[in-house]
Amino acid sequence: MPDLCSVCDTGTLTEQVVPFLLSHGSKEIMIEDHRTVCDACGAVSYVGEQISRHELAVASKIREMDGLLSADTLRRIRLKYKFRQTDLEAMLSVGPKTWTRWERGKVPQSKTADTLIRVLADDPEVARRLMQQARIDNPDAAEVFAAIDEDTKRLAEANLRTQIGLSTLDINPEDLAQRAIAAVRKARLEWREKAA
Amino acid sequence: MTAPANPLELVRRLAESEDNCVIYQPVMTELRHYGLDSDDLRDILCSELGEGHCFKSSPTRKYYPATVSDSYSIWINECGAKMYIKLLISGERLVITSFKKDERYA
Ligand SMILES: [Zn+2]
Numbered sequence: 001m002p003d004l005c006s007v008c009d010t011g012t013l014t015e016q017v018v019p020f021l022l023s024h025g026s027k028e029i030m031i032e033d034h035r036t037v038c039d040a041c042g043a044v045s046y047v048g049e050q051i052s053r054h055e056l057a058v059a060s061k062i063r064e065m066d067g068l069l070s071a072d073t074l075r076r077i078r079l080k081y082k083f084r085q086t087d088l089e090a091m092l093s094v095g096p097k098t099w100t101r102w103e104r105g106k107v108p109q110s111k112t113a114d115t116l117i118r119v120l121a122d123d124p125e126v127a128r129r130l131m132q133q134a135r136i137d138n139p140d141a142a143e144v145f146a147a148i149d150e151d152t153k154r155l156a157e158a159n160l161r162t163q164i165g166l167s168t169l170d171i172n173p174e175d176l177a178q179r180a181i182a183a184v185r186k187a188r189l190e191w192r193e194k195a196a
Numbered sequence: 197m198t199a200p201a202n203p204l205e206l207v208r209r210l211a212e213s214e215d216n217c218v219i220y221q222p223v224m225t226e227l228r229h230y231g232l233d234s235d236d237l238r239d240i241l242c243s244e245l246g247e248g249h250c251f252k253s254s255p256t257r258k259y260y261p262a263t264v265s266d267s268y269s270i271w272i273n274e275c276g277a278k279m280y281i282k283l284l285i286s287g288e289r290l291v292i293t294s295f296k297k298d299e300r301y302a
Contacts, residue, residue, distance in 0.1 A: 006263075006284060006291045007220070036218075044221040047289075051214050051234045054224065095274060097236070106233035 011040025015047075024062050031057050055106035068114045071105035077121040078103070080195065082140035083131075090134040091127075092116060122192055124148045148191065155187030156180070200250040201264035202285045210290035211241040218286075223295040230275045237295065245270060245281070269298045277301070 005011040013036050020033035033054060036047045046054050063070060069077075078088060078099075088099040092113055101107040109117065120127040128145050131138070160183040164171065200207075210216040219234060227233060245268060252267035265284040272279045278301045282294035 003286075006218070006286060006293055035221075045218050045291075046221070046224060047218045048215045051217060051219050051224075055228075055233050058228065098231075101231070101233060101236070104233065104235060106235070107228075107231055 005038035005041060005043055006045075007043040008038060008041035011038035011043075013038055013045070013047075015050075022058055022061055024065055027065055029061055029065060031061050033057070052106065059106050059108050062108045066108070066111055066114075068108055068111070069117060071103055074099075074103050074109070074117065077117060080121070080144075081124070081127055082138070082144050083127075084138065087131065087134070087136050087138055087141065090136060091120075091130040123188075124191070124195075125188070152184070152187045152191050155190050156184045159183035159186050197248055198250050198253050198266075200247060200266040200268075201253045202266050202283065204245065204247060206285060207245070207283065207290055208242045210285065210288075211238045214238070216288065216290055218289050218291040220291075220293050223292050226295050230272075232274055236274070237292065240270070240272065241281075241283075241290075265293065267294075269300070 003013045005013060015034070016037050017032060017034050018037075019030045020035075022029050022031055034050050035054070036045045036050065037043070038045075060070070062068075078085065083091075085099045085103065086096075089096060092099070094113065102109045102113075120130060124145065131141060160180055163179045163183060164176075214234065217234075217238065219237075223237070224234070227237060249268040249270045250266050251269055253264055254267075255264050263284055263286055265282055268281040268283075269278050270281065271277070275297070278298040280294060280296050280298040281292070283290060283292045285291070
């Protein structure tokens with residue numbers, strides 16, 4: 001006996017691949033939808049793997065329309081700092097399981113969250129500050145930041161040596177401080193380029 | 197409170213895997229509206245839904261009265277509301293036909 005529709009009790013269900021008009025804000029876009037349709041009442045359902053396939057297709061299209069980072073990228077950013085999903089939920093002040101959901105790919109992050117994620121991905125100082133503000137105790141992430149510090153220090157030292165080496169002997173403390181700041185800035189930029 | 201016709205043990209077991217589930221389109225639309233996905237819904241069925249949330253049990257099919265739908269009302273934090281969930285078991289599948297704000301509390 002074929003599967004009967006749970007809405008009208010009479011129709012039989014068939015699998016279809018049809019265009020699905022996705023409305024998102026003021027935009028509309030067509031996606032290919034794998035679904036199950038009742039031949040009597042037209043009720044649409046998603047059976048087994050059709051469920052995730054539909055959700056992933058919709059979320060990925062919304063990410064594309066809004067220019068948001070992909071779920072894979074979110075995961076890569078998190079792992080770069082060895083953050084746990086719960087760490088990022090606390091850092092971004094979003095509800096429990098929210099980051100987990102974003103990374104699962106079926107629910108896109110908001111544009112606001114996306115902007116902040118891009119900044120913390122790009123700048124370890126921001127990531128560290130958010131981690132401290134949220135009072136997160138994560139030894140693995142702390143180790144990553146220690147390594148970044150070590151790296152930045154090395155790059156800054158090298159940059160400072162170059163700057164001092166090229167300059168004349170008239171170094172005063174003020175000038176040295178300026179050069180040190182410039183060296184650190186350059187080192188941080190270099191680190192970010194390296195990490196990107 | 198009404199005793200659910202579809203044993204919750206079986207509902208939970210089926211909800212563990214997407215392969216055993218059927219979700220109707222309005223349910224998917226509503227999940228998206230609340231920023232939730234089907235994994236969240238299955239999680240709720242597996243770990244939060246209790247017999248005490250069931251308030252109605254009624255035959256689904258005129259021609260196959262053996263199938264009975266259970267209606268639940270459960271507070272879901274992410275929705276900030278009591279949500280109405282209607283489900284049934286058909287063969288080896290858990291069918292979720294409704295998920296929306298429980299208007300009795302609106
Ligand atoms: Zn039907």
